[in-house]
Amino acid sequence: MQAARFYGIRDVRVDDIPKPACSPGQVLVKVAYAGICGSDLHIYRKEMFVKYLQETMGHEFSGTIEEVGAGVGGWQPGDQVVGDPRVGCGSCAWCLQGAYNLCPDLGFIGEVSPGCFAEYILADPQRLLRIPPAVDLRRAALVEPLAVALHLLDQGAVTGDTTLGIIGSGPIGLLTIVAAKALGVRQVAVLDISGPRLELARRIGADRTLTAFPEDGTDTVDVAVEAVGVASTLDGAFKWVRPEGRLAMVALYEEPVTIDPNYIVGKELHLVGVNAYTTADLERAVGFLATCPPDIEQVISHVLPLNSVARGFELLTTPGSTCAKILLAPGT
Ligand SMILES: [Zn+2]
Ligand SMILES: [Zn+2]
Incomplete structure (x- = not known):
């Protein structure tokens, strides 16, 4: 074979x-x-x-x-x-x-x-x-990457009222949009540098797309998802998330990165890792794909x-x- x-x-x-x-x-x-x-x-x-x-x-x-x-x-x-x-x-x-x-x-x-x-x-x-x-x-x-998206929404404690900011519109970012909208999340923003990918993000349900992190410190999200895995996107995520907000880290990093921990202290941020999925997430993903x-x-x-x-x-x-x-x- x-x-x-x-x-x-x-x-x-x-x-x-x-x-x-x-x-x-x-x-x-x-x-x-x-x-x-x-x-x-x-x-x-x-x-x-x-x-x-x-x-x-x-x-x-x-x-x-x-x-x-x-x-x-x-x-x-x-x-x-x-x-x-x-x-x-x-x-x-x-x-x-x-x-x-x-x-x-x-x-x-x-x-x-x-x-x-x-x-x-x-x-x-x-x-x-x-x-x-x-x-x-x-x-x-798509079951396996969709299970990652479902797990990350759980890890991020995302609910319908959450303002969600997804950094990176690769497959995980895109499937997170689909899953979040299906779960009733009203505001999903997506950030990427690729115009065609952002267009796709909009087509599958993103409410807002950005090509750069907002300069205005009041333009924040409740939960940010870091789905890129480089220093600049992690730094941007710290800035984008609101005080007492959550950062769900799903990307893997190919190099160690330097961060400014003062963001975490100053904003009392909640950081959570997302490593793959649970068996229940896989089962939910199968059910979701059967009906979505x-x-x-x-x-x-x-x-x-x-x-x-x-x-x-x-x-x-x-x-x-x-x-x-x-x-x-x-x-x-
Ligand atoms: Zn995979
Ligand atoms: Zn073991």
Whole structure:
């Protein structure tokens, strides 16, 4: 089968590797769509997170069960699924409660074990979520990043009355807009330097778009979401959020940054991290995608065959990129 594997910085190759054999207790999933995530870009640019070279990349996927291993109940070939890609140590206090996102050794498929940028992936049946037959698998490929958006709205304690400011209109920012509007948040502002991305943000529900942080110190938000991951956006977030407001930090940083802690002290800010999602967030994301309006699919800017994976990474890492979510479609 074809698989896109990581050879080193800016070096992703499509190789022919053996199709995995389905052992007892496992299921084999034929991958329909696999999304390139921001964390894949950190691997591509900086070799972050990845444990083995030539690992098959990718952790966001939807697909169909091809084969069910001996002893596995509840699943049939043909069932539509998405995967929970979190890989915890399995033995810490957080893993034992199923809170894998808080495991000190948290990794993801595609980083610490073979990922989904391939025609097939072996999965633990307990880590699959069922997708109703009526839901298109293209849309279902958004479950994982949508779960991040739902988790961040919870972490930010966002309610309908919250004035929400999202910094960065990449896939996480865009899905946060869709989720926030569906949850009844009345004021959603989005900041980005890309005109086309802001246009898309408006089309899917943003009430206000900005290309720079407001100069006026009274033009603030209750909750800011930092979804970019560079020093200037973190600094801007501190300025944008109101006194006693909240800053939800979802971006990962490729370099350590210097901050001015006086913003936190002076405004009595509440800072909260957002690391992936809980199992309940994934289940909520499945339910949300089954019923939400078609607008959400505008977040998918490209669907490329697996052998165009290198082009996908180039598109996403070119300065001034206007891409949103790129899906790979193995087997096409
Ligand atoms: Zn992801
Ligand atoms: Zn653990």
